[in-house]
Amino acid sequence: MKHLGILLSGRGSNFLAIADAIDRGQIEDAEISIVISNRAEAAGIVAARARGLATHVVEARGRKRAEQDAEIVACLRQHDVDLVCLAGYMRLLSPEFVAAYPQAILNIHPSLLPAFPGLDAQAQALQYGVAVTGCTVHFVDEQLDHGVIVLQRAVPVLDSDDEASLSARILEQEHVAYPEAIALVLSGNYNTVDRRYIARASQNATPIEEAK
Ligand code: GRF
Numbered sequence: 001m002k003h004l005g006i007l008l009s010g011r012g013s014n015f016l017a018i019a020d021a022i023d024r025g026q027i028e029d030a031e032i033s034i035v036i037s038n039r040a041e042a043a044g045i046v047a048a049r050a051r052g053l054a055t056h057v058v059e060a061r062g063r064k065r066a067e068q069d070a071e072i073v074a075c076l077r078q079h080d081v082d083l084v085c086l087a088g089y090m091r092l093l094s095p096e097f098v099a100a101y102p103q104a105i106l107n108i109h110p111s112l113l114p115a116f117p118g119l120d121a122q123a124q125a126l127q128y129g130v131a132v133t134g135c136t137v138h139f140v141d142e143q144l145d146h147g148v149i150v151l152q153r154a155v156p157v158l159d160s161d162d163e164a165s166l167s168a169r170i171l172e173q174e175h176v177a178y179p180e181a182i183a184l185v186l187s188g189n190y191n192t193v194d195r196r197y198i199a200r201a202s203q204n205a206t207p208i209e210e211a212k
Contacts, residue, residue: 002031002083003030003033004031004032005085006034007087008042008089010044013088013175014108014178015088016044018032018087021182028183033080034081035053036072037057054079069096069097081101084101085106085178086105093105106182107147108137110170112152122167130157133154134152135155150185
């Protein structure tokens with residue numbers, strides 16, 4: 001059984017998509033061991049409690065990031081977490097946090113990285129005038145929205161779009177992409193070569209020659 005730790009700061013719709021995917025068996029042999037928020041009033045942490053999951057709020061005010069992150073890492077370790085999933089967690093992780101979970105922290109970002117990192121990615125895409133944007137699930141490294149990309153889903157930008165309508169269509173794809181990426185990473189059937197995530201054939205898959 002693999003243990004997931006979720007970090008969030010707000011609404012928590014990606015967290016709920018992950019929880020639902022576990023419940024329906026799309027992410028096999030996994031459970032959410034802890035949901036951590038840096039905001040006590042985050043809707044996501046309220047929803048986690050309502051689902052009967054273990055939750056923890058880290059006090060952010062007036063604390064250095066390293067101190068806050070040490071508390072988070074201790075909490076993740078206490079809950080035996082194998083894979084950390086950032087789901088709308090609005091703080092950059094300290095180098096110590098990243099080093100504590102090498103290639104075991106995922107994030108979702110609402111653009112096709114490396115386009116439009118940082119805040120308001122959907123508004124950035126509209127403003128730039130791209131015809132296609134989307135979402136990216138990637139491993140977290142020390143730089144913002146930068147680590148190895150696990151998967152991306154594209155979303156066309158429509159002439160009629162405003163920030164709200166585009167964000168809503170991207171969010172639908174986020175809810176598909178994040179569970180899919182988590183299942184891929186937990187399966188362990190991949191290698192990373194430089195910046196490239198390369199899927200390996202699953203051990204359970206029928207080899208092509210035999211399938212003929
Ligand atoms: C999502 O758009 C995600 O891509 C970004 O923050 C937002 C979180 O939304 N990192 P939610 O809290 O999961 O609903």
